[in-house]
Amino acid sequence: MDTLAPDRIDPFRRSFLGIAAAGLAAASFGFAPRAQAATPRASGATTPARGANVAFGPVKQIRAGVLDIGYVDAGPADGAPVLLLHGWPYDIHSYAEVVPLLASAGYRVIVPHLRGYGTTRFLSADTPRNGQPAALADDVIQLMDALKIPRAVVAGYDWGGRSADIVAALHPERVKALVAVSGYLIGSQQAAQAPLAPEAELQWWYQFYFATERGRAGYDSNRHDFAKLIWKLASPKWAFDDATFDRSAAALQNEDHVDIVIHNYRWRLGLAQGESRYEAIERRLATFPSISVPTITIEGDANGAPHPSPESYAKRFTGKYEHRLLTGGIGHNPPQEAPAAFAQAVMDADRM
16 A cells, blocks of 8 residues: 655655566456446445455466466457556455456456465565565566567556556556556655655554564564555445455465565665666656656545645646546545446546
8 A cells, every 4th residue: 555646755766677578378268247337437436345246267377577477367368458457455356346347348458466466476486575666567567578468558556556657657658548546656765765744654654564573573474454454544435345355365375475565665765675677777767757658547535545636746647648536435446446437447548
């Protein structure tokens, strides 16, 4: 959970480099979508326990870069590709109701587990369990290459929104359009050294907790309850039930999950090193590059996580651009709390 305005940017500056393409194209699968009409652009009332019983899968695997990535691949194999990226501490089921809406509209929809989640695994025990944002963004490019997808609509929230922003900023030729919850999330370690106001620092309590070995041990032994607390704080009006939460919480049992999460947050504070191969591109990210691809940014009217105001980042988007506020108590996870509105944003961005 984390979103920051460019003027108080969160600590992460690394990006990604080289792309090694390989692998096979994944075929689509079928499941029964729930009947759900697209909602108006600025609405998205939540429904208790929505999505808990939506068929979603199967999860496929493909080698991409340093990972064996678990992903869902839905819709027609020749459909226009859409990549949907989840955040922390969530998983691919954030998109369980978005996927059938997009697939039924003719899109090929790909939803990967991030490194450290679900069935995604490192190919080598010797690979650093690197959680820096640049590495996560590089995973997106590697997956696109492995699936032989030259260009796609990319959408995400939280960690996934940051990866989507980085890919769009540094590789606009790979991104047809962007949907980014909480807007522009590219930052740097250097910018993060400036202290925030006390109330703002309080919102980042877990980041400071993770900076300690006690915090690492606490998250490792209590990750289920920890994640549930984050869900409640980030989306205070979302009436999710235990079945909905438990379905996603299972992905946090990944053997690399704690390493990735702890490294991510320590790296942001400058307490952990990144990989040297990302340094040159991190210098580019530290300049806060603009994003030129057609973009729709989204914010929920009840987002309990730290997030920037739309006015603070609108100038970062230099192409066709629109911002949408989702009303009705929508929190930090719009694709799961307002799936129809999120799917509509993806389709509208594609047509921009």
